[in-house]
Amino acid sequence: MMIRFIALFFLLFLGATAAHAGNAWSKISDPLAGRPQAIGFYSAGCIAGAIALPLVGDGYQVMRTSRHRYYGHPLLIRFIEQQGRQASAGGGRLLIGDLAQPRGGPMSNGHRSHQSGLDVDVWFLQQSRDRVLSKADTERVNMLSMVRATQGELNRSRWLPRYRDALKFATQSPLVERIFVNAIIKQALCESEIDRGWLHKLRPWWGHDAHFHVRLACPPDSAQCKPQRPIPPGDGCNADLANWVRDIAQAARSPKPYRKPSPPSADRLPAMCNAVLNNLTAFTP
Numbered sequence: 001m002m003i004r005f006i007a008l009f010f011l012l013f014l015g016a017t018a019a020h021a022g023n024a025w026s027k028i029s030d031p032l033a034g035r036p037q038a039i040g041f042y043s044a045g046c047i048a049g050a051i052a053l054p055l056v057g058d059g060y061q062v063m064r065t066s067r068h069r070y071y072g073h074p075l076l077i078r079f080i081e082q083q084g085r086q087a088s089a090g091g092g093r094l095l096i097g098d099l100a101q102p103r104g105g106p107m108s109n110g111h112r113s114h115q116s117g118l119d120v121d122v123w124f125l126q127q128s129r130d131r132v133l134s135k136a137d138t139e140r141v142n143m144l145s146m147v148r149a150t151q152g153e154l155n156r157s158r159w160l161p162r163y164r165d166a167l168k169f170a171t172q173s174p175l176v177e178r179i180f181v182n183a184i185i186k187q188a189l190c191e192s193e194i195d196r197g198w199l200h201k202l203r204p205w206w207g208h209d210a211h212f213h214v215r216l217a218c219p220p221d222s223a224q225c226k227p228q229r230p231i232p233p234g235d236g237c238n239a240d241l242a243n244w245v246r247d248i249a250q251a252a253r254s255p256k257p258y259r260k261p262s263p264p265s266a267d268r269l270p271a272m273c274n275a276v277l278n279n280l281t282a283f284t285p
């Protein structure tokens, strides 16, 4: 009994520490000024010299602005603006989800990655080019899933060619290292695309059925950025993908009770992130 009690106390203590660590990064309101630099790994890192994505631009609008997660490396900002212009040319307006906090780092909820200013979530659902949502609507409008998960199928009554075009355009940026999408969406594209070369960068994952998650490669100005292991060669339309789809469909048919994931810990961050968090002027790596 006593041991259980001590273990519980220890868990609560650890949980509180982790949450606190995440919050320190979440409470920072401004980027660290200076030369842009992505530091560490996508799921254990931070960013110096981040800039804010303007909340509305040509062909895009930032959603859930109250979260204050619209900061990134200047290359990420430029990439999103480029995507917006492409959507706008096709009559659409992209809805942009989370980028990173002003100095990156772990978030108190929602993501494990998005820590180094190189990740962005882009909704599949688009608005028309001429429509800008009110502030209240950017908080309220629901993300819309594009799959019928229990059947392991794309929801064709919702899916539009322009969503495929946005995905394809994103893969074609040389800045983009990979894009996470729900395996069911990738599978559907494997079946419908004649030229499957561009599917290489699409990585199957859980969730990501209402948005896709774009990850940029480490920028040349960021010596402390830790790259991810390269994607295996090929278009990825293979047995592994079929297994992903099967697992996702199976999980949707017998859902397990939801367990709130613990916030990511700040303990694994590179030491340099401490200087970024604490505004140390000595930060001149």
Ligand SMILES: [Zn+2]
Pocket: 111, 114, 119, 120, 121, 212, 213
């Ligand atoms: Zn994401």
